[in-house]
Amino acid sequence: MAYRTLDDLDLKGRRVLVRVDINVPVRDDRVTDTTRMEAIRPTVLEILAGGGLPVLLAHFGRPKGKAVPELTLGQLIDPLTEVLGTPVQFSPDCIGPMAERAADRLAAGHVLLLENTRFHPGEEANDPAFAQALARLGEAYVNDAFSAAHRAHASTEGLARLLPSAAGRLMQAELAALAGALTDPERPVIAVIGGAKISTKLELLGNLIARVDQIVIGGGMANTFLAARGIDVGKSLCEHDLAGAAREIIVRSQAAGCELVLPTDVVVAREFKAGAASAVVAADACPPDAMILDLGPASVEDIKARFALAKTVVWNGPLGAFEIEPFNAATDAAALAAADLTQAGRLLSVAGGGDTVAALNASGAAARFSYVSTAGGAFLEWLEGKTLPGVAALEAAS
Ligand code: 3PG
Ligand code: MG
Numbered sequence: 064m065a066y067r068t069l070d071d072l073d074l075k076g077r078r079v080l081v082r083v084d085i086n087v088p089v090r091d092d093r094v095t096d097t098t099r100m101e102a103i104r105p106t107v108l109e110i111l112a113g114g115g116l117p118v119l120l121a122h123f124g125r126p127k128g129k130a131v132p133e134l135t136l137g138q139l140i141d142p143l144t145e146v147l148g149t150p151v152q153f154s155p156d157c158i159g160p161m162a163e164r165a166a167d168r169l170a171a172g173h174v175l176l177l178e179n180t181r182f183h184p185g186e187e188a189n190d191p192a193f194a195q196a197l198a199r200l201g202e203a204y205v206n207d208a209f210s211a212a213h214r215a216h217a218s219t220e221g222l223a224r225l226l227p228s229a230a231g232r233l234m235q236a237e238l239a240a241l242a243g244a245l246t247d248p249e250r251p252v253i254a255v256i257g258g259a260k261i262s263t264k265l266e267l268l269g270n271l272i273a274r275v276d277q278i279v280i281g282g283g284m285a286n287t288f289l290a291a292r293g294i295d296v297g298k299s300l301c302e303h304d305l306a307g308a309a310r311e312i313i314v315r316s317q318a319a320g321c322e323l324v325l326p327t328d329v330v331v332a333r334e335f336k337a338g339a340a341s342a343v344v345a346a347d348a349c350p351p352d353a354m355i356l357d358l359g360p361a362s363v364e365d366i367k368a369r370f371a372l373a374k375t376v377v378w379n380g381p382l383g384a385f386e387i388e389p390f391n392a393a394t395d396a397a398a399l400a401a402a403d404l405t406q407a408g409r410l411l412s413v414a415g416g417g418d419t420v421a422a423l424n425a426s427g428a429a430a431r432f433s434y435v436s437t438a439g440g441a442f443l444e445w446l447e448g449k450t451l452p453g454v455a456a457l458e459a460a461s
Contacts, residue, residue, distance in 0.1 A: 066457040067229040074113035080201035084208040100146040106207045106231035118175045120218045128184030158196035166200040194221035207231025210438035212453030223456035240434035244413040249374035257282030257380030270448035277322040281382030297349040328359030337387040357383030358393035367400040378414040381422035398428035415442035
């Protein structure tokens with residue numbers, strides 16, 4: 064479906080409301096990862112270069128419709144100024160007289176950041192009156208927040224109906240990468256799906272079965288598949304109550320001609336801690352008092368061989384308990400193999416969702432993937448085949 068971009072908007076002299084996602088991790092008053100700030104830079108700078116006045120709309124955390132001081136966007140002014148390399152002004156409310164005055168007085172070359180949109184209940188309720196109040200602050204709307212596009216909120220959805228609208232450059236890049244990986248991919252396509260729980264990935268697996276050629280299953284959720292095949296997984300993390308759902312996925316994938324790749328060997332340990340004594344055993348030989356914490360080397364070699372024959376890999380979720388060594392080994396080795404093939408021009412690799420990026424960053428693999436999404440939940444919902452309200456609103460407005 065089509066949507067307009069910055070190329071289609073008249074920017075000169077106009078105040079452009081830009082929905083961004085700068086919901087960045089903060090620890091001890093410091094931003095620990097500025098990736099999402101860096102990612103909006105092209106759009107903001109392009110609006111400035113075109114003579115427009117960017118007015119940034121964003122949420123931070125989940126204040127649930129109330130002003131929560133700890134969730135003020137004021138704490139991001141300095142890091143944002145640094146990343147954007149332009150002066151950032153701040154309005155302590157995102158609507159009303161204060162915001163209107165700040166938007167009116169915005170000087171060329173400056174950026175205005177408005178306070179957390181979620182301080183008002185109208186944001187998440189997608190209240191038309193709240194959207195109108197936001198719309199008064201600008202003459203055009205740009206949505207550059209793919210990672211918040213799964214929310215039908217006033218600043219992500221409602222505004223697109225009130226002002227001339229377009230996708231920002233990051234939104235465009237995310238949509239293009241995802242389309243390349245799933246809508247119209249070069250085949251064979253392999254999905255790598257890991258993570259702790261199958262319960263959070265059932266919809267995603269159901270959608271992928273019809274669209275990809277192989278699904279490599281890793282992480283704790285692989286244990287549920289093993290259990291579904293009657294294998295004893297000892298003390299491993301396993302959603303035994305979902306064995307039936309896993310069996311259904313197995314049956315449906317066979318009918319669809321999608322190969323489900325389960326581990327053939329695994330790494331087991333008796334303690335869940337860094338450096339715990341571990342052993343490699345066949346996938347059906349986990350001792351009753353041990354737990355599976357990673358895929359084994361034969362499984363990794365199998366995955367690497369599959370990557371070498373693939374054209375496209377889409378990756379969501381770690382293959383093992385990557386937060387503690389040495390159970391990051393399979394994730395690292397497989398991700399580095401995908402990165403090498405990508406750099407050699409043989410593979411399109413796209414990754415995203417939750418702690419996936421953290422897992423793939425640790426080895427340096429992510430930096431050498433074709434595309435790493437800034438999105439968590441939105442990436443998952445996209446893989447599930449769901450319509451993202453923020454994207455649908457841009458398409459409807461085009
Ligand atoms: C995210 O961090 O995934 C996005 O900013 C969306 O946040 P939310 O899950 O609170 O809507
Ligand atoms: Mg989220």
